[in-house]
Amino acid sequence: MARTFKGGVHPHDYKELSKDRPIEDAPAPDVVFVSLRQHIGAPSKPVVKPGDEVKKGQLIAEPGGFVSAACHSPVSGKVKSIKPRPHMMGTPVDAIEIENDGREEWAEECNVPADWEKLSVDELKKKIAAAGIVGLGGATFPTHVKLSPPPDKKIDAAILNGVECEPYLTADHRLMLEQPDRVLEGFRIIQRILGGVKGYIGIEANKPDAYMLMKEKAMKYPDIEVVMLPVKYPQGAEKQLIKAILDREVPSGGLPMDVGCVVQNVGTAAAVYDACARNVPLIERIMTVTGDGVERPANYRIRIGQMLTPILERSGLKEGVRKLIFGGPMMGLAQAGPDIPLAKGNSGVVAMMEAPLFEPRMCIRCSRCVDHCPMGLEPSVLSLLSEARRYLEMAEHDVLDCIECGVCTYICPARRPIVQQIKIGKQKVLEARKKK
Template sequence: MAVSIATFKGGVHPEYFKELTASLAVTPVEPPKQVVIPMLQHIGAPCEPLVKPGDRVLVGEKIGESEAFVSAPVHATVSGEITAVAPHAHPSGQMIEAITIESDGEDSWEQPAAVEFDWEKLSPDEIRRRIREAGIVGLGGAAFPAHVKLAPPEDKPIDTVILNGAECEPYLTADHRLMLEQPQQIVTGLLIMLKILGAGRGIIGIEDNKADALRVMRQEIEGRPELKVASLRTCYPQGAEKMLIEVTAGRTVPAGGLPMDVGVVNHNVGTALAIARAVTEGRPLVERVVTVTGGGVARPANLLVRIGTRVGDLLELCGGMKEDTGKLIIGGPMMGLSQPHPDIPVVKGTSGITVLSDEEFELEEATACIKCAKCVDSCPVNLLPLFLAEAAEHGLIERAEKYRAADCIECGCCSYICPARRPLTQWIRLAKAEVLKRRRQR
C-alpha cells in the first residue's frame, strides 16, 4: 500500500475495523412492509406532509415538501397506503412528524416526469431543479440539501468541486463499496456538478487504506484531465470538510466561513451518485447504502435499503443484536449518535448502523486533567480543548467563546485521545451550541 503524505495537522488514529464489511458487496434489501418517513431528514426547514392517512402512494411520489429554499422534499419509498401522519422517534433523539406507509407489496413506481435524460443537453437551472425535486441531501451524514450548495451566490465563483471519498469514520464502508461498484455514476455526478457550477476542476479524495477504490476511481477518470484522484493519508478526520479542502485543493476555509468562500464545493461520493441518478434517470432519493456493522451484530453487511426502513428490521436481517450489545449508534463511533432503542427509521443521512458490543467501548469515569496537551496536538482546527471544556464545565460561555468554541467541528479527536477520559467533545459541543445561540440573539 502506497503511503500518501497528504494530510492535515492533528488528528488521531483509531482502530478502523473496516475489514468487517469492506469486502462485502452492497446487497439490495426487499422493500419492507412498512416505512416511517420523517418530514425532517436534512438541515433546514422541515417538510409539510402532502398526504393524509388513507391516501395511496407510489414509490417515488412526493409526500412532503417545503416552500423554504434550504429544505429538501421527501418521497414515498414503498407503494401502498398512508396509515399515520404523526410524530415518531428520529435518529436525532427528537420526536419528529413522520408519515407511515403500509406497503401493498407491489413496489409500483411513479413514472419519472422528465423527458430529456442526457444531462449534457440540460441547462444548469434544470439540473438544479431536478436535484432539489429528487430530495437529495448530503449523504455523508450532515444531510445538507444538495441543491443549495450547488447554487452559490454570484459573487462566489466556484472553480473546484471536491468529492469526499475519504470515509475516515471507523467501521463504515458504504462509500468504499460505492466507489468500487459504481464508479461511473460517481464520476457522472461529479461532471454534472462541474457543469452546473462552471468549475474547471474536480478532485476525488480517498484515504490510502482503500487502495482498491483509489485504483478503480483512477481508472474511471482516465482521459479526463480536469479530474483528479487524490490519495490521502489514513488519519481521522481526513474527510472533515475543511481538512479535505486544505489537503486536496491547498486552500484554507476561513473560520466561520464556507467552502464557497475559497471557490470550492464539497460533496460526498454517495451524493454524487444520487445526483447522477436523479438527473439521468429522474430517480428521487428513495434508497441509500447503509453499512450495518460492529461486534454487536451477527452478520455485518452493506445494504441498499429504502429510506424509512426500521433500524430494528435491518438488524434482524443481519442476524440481530448480540446478547452483549452495549451501544447502538447511527453513524460511526466517532461522530455517530447513540440510540436508546432500534425503533427508528433509516433517514437520508444514515450512512451506517454501528452496534458495539460491551467489549468495544468502555464507560470510564473521568479523572483529573493532567494537561498532557494530547487534545491540543490532535485538534484539527487548532483549539485548546482542555481549556474550552473547562470553561464549558463551569458555565463560562464567554470564555468558551474567546477560546473559539464556535470553530469546533465536533470530530471527537480530543475525547478520543484524552488519557484522563474526560468528555471534552461533549462539553465543547454544549458550549458551542450556547455560543451560537447567543450570537443569533445579538
C-alpha cells in the same frame, strides 16, 4: 510530500469487518416512516394525507423553506398516518407512515431516462432540488443549496469526498467499487453546475482498490484528478480535505466556498446522477451494518424510512449488545434502541458488545488534545470553560470552529468528555447570538 492536514489521530478502523461484503438489498419493508426532519434546515411539509394512495418516487413532502428538502415515497402503497415517531436525535419528529403494497409501481414522472448533457444548469439544479437530495456523508445539507453559491463567491474547484475516514463504515467504499460510473457521472454533473470547474476525488489509502478503479475510470476526463490521501482521522471533514487536496485554509467562521471550493460526498454524487439521468428521487441509500454485536456485518441498500430492527435481525444481532451507534464511533450518535426509522443521513450502524463507562478526571495539562485538534483549537480550555458554565467565553476561544470530530475526547488520557462539553457550549453561544 504527502497531501495531508495538521493534527488528527489514527484509530483502528475495523473496516475489515464489512469492506469485502457486496451491497445487498435490505428486505423490502412492509411499512415505512418517512421523517419530515432528515436534513439541516426547516422540516419538510407534507403534501399527502392519511388514506391517500402513493406511488414509488411520488412527492410526499415539499421543502419547508429555502434551506430544506423534499421527501418522496420509497414504496407504492397507502398513507396510514402522519404523527410523531422516534428520531435518531432523541426527540420524536413527525413522520409519514406508508403501508407498502408490494407492487413497486413508480410515479409516472419517475424512473425515466434523461440525457443530462442536454439540460441547462438551471434545469439540472431544479432536478436535484426536486429529488430531495441532501449531503449523504452525514451532514445532510440540501445539495441544491450547496450547488448555488452567491455570485460573489467564485468557485474554481469541486472535491468529491470518497475518504470515509470514520472507523467501521464501508458504504462509500462499496459504492465506489460497485458503481463507479454512477458516482463519476454524478460528479461530472456537479462540475458542470459549478461552471465546468476542475474536479478532485479524494480517497484514503486504506481503499487502494477503489482508488485504482476510480483513477482508471476517470482517465478519460482530463479535468478530474484522483488523489490518494494518507489514512488519518478526520481526513474526510470538509476543511481538512480542502487543506489536504488544495492546500487552502477555510477561514474561521467561513465555508468552503470562501476558498473557491465545493465538496460533495460520493453517495451524494450518485444520487445527483439518479435525479438528473434517471429522474429518480432520493428514496434509498447504501448503509453499513457492522460491529462485534452482529454475526454478519454487511452493506445494505435500504429504503429511506424503513425500520432498523429487521435489518439488524438480518445481520444477526447478538444477545446482550450494549451499544448501538448511528454513524461511526467518532462522530455518531448512540441510540436508546433499534426501533428507529432510517433517514437520508444514515451511513451506518455500529453494534457493540462492550460499552465501557469512563470516570472523567481532572485535566493533567498534557496538551495532547491541543496537539491533535485538526482545527487548531484549545479543547482543554473549552472543556474547562464548559464545565464552569462560562459558555459565552467559549466564543472567544473559537468554539464555533469546532467540527465536533471527537479527536480531543479520543486522545484525552483523563477521559474527559470534551466534545460533549463543547457541543453544549456551541449551543449556548448560538442561542445567545440568536437572542441578540
